[in-house]
Amino acid sequence: MAEEITTTDEWRALAAHAEKLRDAHLRDLFAADPDRGERLAGELADLHVDYSKNLVTDETLTLLAALARRARLTDRIAAMFAGEHINTTEDRAVLHTALRAPAGAALTVDGRDVVADVHAVLDRMAAFADRVRSGEWVGHTGERIRTVVNIGIGGSDLGPVMAYEALKAYRDAGITCRFVSNIDPTDIAEATADLDPASTLFVVVSKTFSTQETLANARQARDWLLAGLGGDASAVARHFVAVSTNEQRVRDFGIDPANMFGFWDWVGGRYSLPSAVGLSVMLAVGPARFRELLAGYHAVDEHFRTTPVERNVPALLGLLNVWYTNFLGAQTHAVLPYSQYLHRFPAYLQQLTMESNGKSVTLDGTRVSYDTGEIFWGEPGTNGQHAFYQLIHQGTRLVPADFIGFSRPRHDLGDMHDLFMSNFFAQTAALAFGRTREQVEAEGTPAELAEHKVMPGNHPTTSIVAAELTPAVLGQLIALYEHIVFTEGAIWDINPFDQWGVELGKVMANQLAPLLTGGDADLSGLDSSTRALIARYRAQRHA
Ligand code: F6P
Secondary structure (H helix, E strand, O other): OOOOOHOOHHHHHHHHHHHHHOOOHHHHHHHHHOOHHHHHHEEEOOOOEEEEOOOOOHHHHHHHHHHHHOOOHHHHHHHHOOOOOOEOOOOOOOOOOHOOOOOOOOOOHHHHHHHHHHHHHHHHHHHHHHHHHHHHOOOOOOOOOOOEEEEHHHHHHHHHHEEEEEHHHHHOOOOEEEEOOOOOOOHHHHHOOOOOOOEEEEEEEEOOOOOOOHHHEEEEEEEHHHHHHHOEEEHHHHHHHEEEEOOHHHHHHHHOHHHHOOOOOOOHHHHOOOOOHHHHHHHHHHHHHHHHHHHHHHHHHHHHHHHHHOOHHHHHHHHHHHHHHHHOOOOOOEEEOOOOHHHHHHHHHHEEEEHHOOOOOOOOEEEOOOOOOOOOOOOOOHHHHHOOOHHHHHHOOOOOOOEEOOOOOOOOOOOOOHHHHHHHHHHHHHHOOOOOOOHHHHOOOOOOHHHHHOOOOOOOEEEEEOOOOOOHHHHHHHHHHHHHHHHHHHHOOOOOOOHHHHHHHHHHHHHHHHHHHHOOOOOOOOOOOHHHHHHHHHHHHOO
């Protein structure tokens, strides 16, 4: 059995240090160290990452780096990049980093040149995207494609929709994308309601091509298309392409493998945006922009692979998250993009972080005795300020928060962007430094209100800023969080690359489905709550 991380001297040293730091306040840490804001910051490709407003001292960072060494973080990083089967429960390599390696980079895994495979698919995607974007690829009736509907769920949806929204300003071929994920029939019905089948292309994305939601939506889409185009089944070939690892299932569904873009079992769903899963994004912004996105990812991959832990930005941020989770008792982590384009980024990160690190056994199957997996959540600023920031400022919980912002807006309208970003800077400062009782009283606040207006401060934030939200910067941001997740997983000694926990619900839904559709099927084998709920549902459904 592997050594449990909590039994190490490095862990104990951090626990003791946390006790010592209990009364420290960011006000004092900044007052005692005039350069703190510039010193506790790092450059990560085009990102400037300021972690000075975290509840740490230099000693904390030294102790966290020691913990990383004890957990063999560097060796684990090397093993991932080398294509070792670090996804032990599925016996797979974990090589999303190969998806963004430049052409010609050498990486042979299980006997295959994976970088050559990656670029062969990228080139096919680019050729297809160029044909669709130029109008050379037309639909069944000869009309050019105007709308792409991406059908997928989880990693086959959240990455594409997040990136499409983030890069909307880069759309340049008159192609609009929509995203259908939910098996709630409302989703596909609303998404197709005002579309013309003659100019619509469906991209069915599923790693396994066996996901209930995606197949049900794809079948529905096919029926809708054929109904709209006169029922000629040959129309499917002009209006459906697939992205999957499973060619046989794509064929069984009725999509020609010539219209399929593949990827590999060593790409986890939540890490798959830079694979063919990003096809809808490429169709919207073009192959060149998509390659810039990949180059952005790669720059951060290289930093993570080669930089010593003390200066390794994703590693440091991952270690800070461990610090808050395991030593300061935080349960959640807010991510607050000050960019409307990033409005789906928190949702995307929820799958990336929580499906990865929501685990409670170590790699060798031992139950952990410590917390893992932070609960990620968030909304774009400034909207969140008028909703939940109150709790972060004056509530009782510790909520570390990442603020993400940009100096140059895509739409420079009057002074709006400056007003927008003044909120970013004001919030991070207010959270850190608060407002003391003395300050509140000096403003003339009546004594009975004073305590209500005190802002305790000492709320940790990390500021991640870049000049502009470009495709490359988006790639950098995503890779940053991927490697934060990896670092946490390494310290917690868990497998961030499987997701057995979501299986049980899927199996049970398949078992229960016939009880819902088959009107009078016997419910007696069910627990009393589920039985009563289904009986009520059936009565109302068929009333
Ligand atoms: O339900 C979890 C999950 O397996 C995710 O990990 C994955 O991204 C999603 O379902 C969709 O899977 P697929 O791409 O195989 O349809």
